[in-house]
Each structure stands twice: as C-alpha cells, then as structure tokens.
Amino acid sequence: MKIEKKILLALSFSAISLCTYQGQVFASDTDVEILNFVEDQRKEQREEAKNTEIKDFKEELDAEYARDGIVINDPAKAPIIFEGKDIMYNSVTGDVYGKGDVKITQNYSRMTTEDAQGNLNSGDVKIPQKAHMMQVANPTLNINSEKTQYNYNEKTGVMEGLKGRVDNRYVSGEQVEFYPDYYVIYNGTMTRCPAKKPDYYLSADKIEIYPDDHMVAYNAKFYIKGQVVYQTKEYRTKIGANSDGKEAWMPFRIRWNDDDGLTIGYNYNQEIVDNVNAYANLKYTTKHDMRNVYGVGWSNAGSSFNIESGKYEDDDDIWLKKKIAYIYNYGQRIGDTPLRFNLRNEYGLWEEYGKKSWHREHNLSLYHDPIRLDENGKVRLFPSIGYKLVHEDYDDSNYNSLYYDVTLLSEFNDRLAGYLGYHYSRVSQENTLFDYGLNDYSKKVSAGFSYTIDDKNRIVVATGYDASDSLRIRDLDYYWYHDWHCVETELKYEQKKDKWSLHFNFLNF
Numbered sequence: 001m002k003i004e005k006k007i008l009l010a011l012s013f014s015a016i017s018l019c020t021y022q023g024q025v026f027a028s029d030t031d032v033e034i035l036n037f038v039e040d041q042r043k044e045q046r047e048e049a050k051n052t053e054i055k056d057f058k059e060e061l062d063a064e065y066a067r068d069g070i071v072i073n074d075p076a077k078a079p080i081i082f083e084g085k086d087i088m089y090n091s092v093t094g095d096v097y098g099k100g101d102v103k104i105t106q107n108y109s110r111m112t113t114e115d116a117q118g119n120l121n122s123g124d125v126k127i128p129q130k131a132h133m134m135q136v137a138n139p140t141l142n143i144n145s146e147k148t149q150y151n152y153n154e155k156t157g158v159m160e161g162l163k164g165r166v167d168n169r170y171v172s173g174e175q176v177e178f179y180p181d182y183y184v185i186y187n188g189t190m191t192r193c194p195a196k197k198p199d200y201y202l203s204a205d206k207i208e209i210y211p212d213d214h215m216v217a218y219n220a221k222f223y224i225k226g227q228v229v230y231q232t233k234e235y236r237t238k239i240g241a242n243s244d245g246k247e248a249w250m251p252f253r254i255r256w257n258d259d260d261g262l263t264i265g266y267n268y269n270q271e272i273v274d275n276v277n278a279y280a281n282l283k284y285t286t287k288h289d290m291r292n293v294y295g296v297g298w299s300n301a302g303s304s305f306n307i308e309s310g311k312y313e314d315d316d317d318i319w320l321k322k323k324i325a326y327i328y329n330y331g332q333r334i335g336d337t338p339l340r341f342n343l344r345n346e347y348g349l350w351e352e353y354g355k356k357s358w359h360r361e362h363n364l365s366l367y368h369d370p371i372r373l374d375e376n377g378k379v380r381l382f383p384s385i386g387y388k389l390v391h392e393d394y395d396d397s398n399y400n401s402l403y404y405d406v407t408l409l410s411e412f413n414d415r416l417a418g419y420l421g422y423h424y425s426r427v428s429q430e431n432t433l434f435d436y437g438l439n440d441y442s443k444k445v446s447a448g449f450s451y452t453i454d455d456k457n458r459i460v461v462a463t464g465y466d467a468s469d470s471l472r473i474r475d476l477d478y479y480w481y482h483d484w485h486c487v488e489t490e491l492k493y494e495q496k497k498d499k500w501s502l503h504f505n506f507l508n509f
Contacts, residue, residue: 357394
C-alpha cells in the first residue's frame with residue numbers, strides 16, 4: 001500500500017518576483033484616449049478570463065488549507081509542505097526523498113513533479129526531471145522546467161529549460177538563475193503575444209531582471225513575424241513599479257500621416273549611475289528628416305530632473321524646438337486620500353515658427369481618482385484641476401492660467417462605451433506666444449463613443465466643440481481599429497482638417 005506523507009518546512013520561496021505597473025494618460029483634441037483606456041482594460045480582462053488555471057489553483061489550495069486547518073498569517077513565514085505517494089525522510093541527516101505525484105507547496109506557490117530530493121537542514125531541493133510551477137501572485141507563475149535545483153535558505157537556484165508565463169508575459173530560456181534580489185535568464189525570449197508563434201518577441205543572450213526596478217538584455221534582438229527588425233548589444237528599460245507607466249519593451253514606433261509622411265521612432269536609454277540615465281528619442285520622418293530629442297535625467301522617490309534638447313511634436317502636429325530645457329517634476333499621492341498632485345517646473349529656450357523665447361513655466365496639478373457613480377464601476381468621473389504660471393522673455397509676457405477638466409465615462413455594455421467631457425483653460429493657442437501643447441480654444445466640450453463590432457474590429461467617433469462659440473464643432477475624428485492578433489492598426493480620419501493617419505500598435509508590449 002502506498003502511503004502519502006507530508007513534511008512541513010518553515011522556509012521561503014520568495015526569490016522569484018516580478019511586478020507590472022500600468023498608467024493612463026488622457027490628452028488630445030477629442031480625449032479619445034479614454035476610450036482606448038477602456039478597450040485596453042477589456043482586453044486584459046478577456047485575456048485573464050482565458051487563464052483559468054491560476055484561479056482554479058487558488059481555489060484548490062484554499063480548500064486544502066481549510067481541510068488541514070492551516071492558517072497563514074504571515075506569507076513570509078508560511079510553511080513548505082512536501083508531499084508525495086512515496087516519501088522517505090531521515091530525521092537525523094535531514095535528507096528527504098519523494099516519488100510519485102510530488103508536490104512542494106508554500107503559501108500560494110507549488111512545484112509538482114514525479115521525483116524530488118532535498119535536505120531539510122540545508123534547505124536544498126533537487127528535481128532531476130520535468131517540473132511544473134504555479135504561483136497565484138507576486139508574480140503570477142505558470143511555468144515548466146526540465147531540471148530544477150533550489151535552496152530555500154539562500155534564496156538561490158537554477159532552472160533549466162524554462163518555458164511558460166510570468167505575470168502577463170510569456171518567457172522561455174535555456175537556463176534561469178535565481179538570486180535574492182534579481183534573476184538572470186540565459187538564451188531567453190520574452191513577449192506578451194500569446195500566439196504559439198508570437199507576432200513579436202525579444203530575444204537575448206542574457207536577460208537580467210531586477211524586480212520593480214529595471215531589466216537589461218544583452219545582445220538583444222527584436223523580432224516581428226520572425227524577422228529581426230532591430231538589434232543592440234545592450235537594451236535597458238524600467239519595469240514594474242519603477243516604470244512610472246512608461247514601460248515600453250518595443251523601443252520603436254511606426255506611423256504614417258499627411259503631415260509627416262512615414263515616421264519611424266526609436267527610444268534609447270542608458271543608465272550612467274544609479275538613478276541617472278542618458279536617453280535619446282530618435283524620430284525619422286520622410287517629410288522632415290530627423291527630429292530627435294536628447295537628454296539626461298535623474299529620478300528618485302517621485303522627483304525627477306531632466307536636461308533636454310531637440311524637436312518635439314504634439315497631437316496637432318505642431319513642432320517645437322527646445323535648444324535647451326531644464327525640467328523638474330515632483331508628484332505624489334496625498335496620504336491615504338484619493339488625491340494626487342504633480343508639480344512641474346521648466347526653464348528653457350523655445351523656438352516655434354521663427355520665434356525664440358526663454359520660456360519659464362510652473363504648473364501645479366491636482367487629480368482625483370476615478371469616482372464610481374454606480375455599483376459596478378461602469379460609470380466613472382475623472383476630475384482634475386490645476387494652475388499654470390508662464391513667462392516669455394520674447395515679449396516679456398506673463399500667462400496665469402487656471403484650468404480644470406472633468407470627463408464622464410460610461411460603459412453601456414460589452415460593446416458600447418461613450419464619454420462626455422468639459423475642459424477649461426484660461427490660456428490657449430488664441431492668446432499665447434507658442435501653440436505647442438495647447439488647446440485651440442479655452443472652453444472645450446468633448447464627446448465620443450466606441451463600438452466593438454467583433455473580436456477584431458472596433459470603430460470610434462470622437463468630437464471636440466468650442467463651448468465659447470455656441471458649441472461650434474472644431475474637431476470630428478473617425479477611427480477604425482483592427483486587431484491582427486498581437487499587432488493593431490489604427491486608421492484615423494480627421495474630417496475638419498481632412499487628414500489621414502495610420503498607426504501600428506504592438507499590443508501589450
């Protein structure tokens with residue numbers, strides 16, 4: 001008769017750690033981004049709905065813990081449960097051996113295999129054959145390995161032949177080494193495209209991942225449809241909580257519109273010392289040649305200071321040249337309240353349409369978390385308010401502007417969403433020296449809707465009205481989004497300006 005035995009180890013498996021962070025920004029003539037924000041949330045929900053294994057695994061563990069009377073008050077001190085159909089344990093040496101349906105469980109993490117051995121005193125666990133690992137959170141794991149060795153005391157280990165899902169990214173590698181504060185994947189790949197043959201992915205000889213901080217890929221190659229489109233000796237990017245919502249693993253962008261022609265953009269970032277980075281946002285357009293931005297920046301604990309120079313383009317295709325700009329930014333949540341503030345200061349030499357001016361700007365913004373107006377959170381209000389002080393050396397002019405925004409978003413059903421917004425700014429393109437980054441008029445009403453035709457196609461109509469001129473329509477834009485599985489095309493027509501544009505968005509990167 002086969003006997004199942006359980007051995008509880010007060011050890012930890014906390015070395016594996018990833019975290020992702022998402023941010024959102026709404027800013028254009030028509031505020032269409034809020035509809036794309038909704039669609040991105042729905043895509044994440046649809047993707048997670050397909051991934052029922054993690055949910056089922058958690059429910060299974062909850063039932064087991066309730067049955068065995070195990071209560072975990074401190075996850076860091078949660079016991080390790082070693083079980084199998086046949087287990088041998090030497091209480092003197094600490095050696096343990098399990099065979100047949102072996103399970104090694106700690107908190108909401110479990111490794112399963114057919115054969116495992118270890119030592120309770122040293123904390124070593126060796127799995128000489130295939131193993132599967134599931135973890136509910138921090139990070140979510142669903143991975144397979146060909147061979148595993150791990151030390152629970154030292155928080156170090158090695159997995160060979162790694163393949164599976166870490167949070168919302170699909171990874172593979174010949175070998176992964178775990179350390180207390182970071183881990184390294186050798187000859188590995190990463191993507192967020194769930195296809196068996198991903199539309200795009202990153203490969204590298206070595207990928208160093210420092211959770212909630214940054215990632216470094218050596219001899220990195222970026223693939224689209226199996227073809228290398230870019231490669232570099234070293235690629236760095238912020239990840240997780242340190243990404244401030246700007247995480248972008250695909251370092252380039254592709255678009256076409258009437259004003260610029262074909263545009264290919266590439267972002268380069270290089271760490272100089274801790275918290276200090278040099279960067280270049282390179283952009284080639286067939287109608288304007290190179291339009292680049294270069295800078296160096298420091299960031300820490302919500303503060304950042306950047307020195308930049310280059311050519312910038314806003315949503316209205318207005319170009320601004322900054323010969324030099326010094327920018328300080330500080331933002332934080334106010335205690336445990338639903339309010340966040342952001343303070344931005346800039347001093348620099350601006351040039352637009354032949355006008356040059358030393359531009360000095362101080363901007364304080366206050367944001368409220370989305371306010372739910374119904375029980376399901378399908379109707380939300382996005383309010384914000386701010387004050388801006390601007391001085392221009394060109395004509396010794398001063399602009400003091402109160403501004404506020406409030407946008408009502410409603411998800412009527414799974415296919416239809418709409419919004420209505422009101423925006424006021426005392427300063428606009430009508431009364432300032434520079435047009436860059438400003439609304440055309442001071443009082444704006446925006447409205448639009450998004451309708452999902454099917455899993456691949458979505459249409460959007462977005463409008464902007466001049467509220468100080470009898471709600472005269474100033475912007476009327478039509479969008480068609482088509483999902484090619486992991487690459488999305490955005491076709492846009494601006495009726496009032498008679499302009500076309502086409503964007504290629506690499507989904508989930």
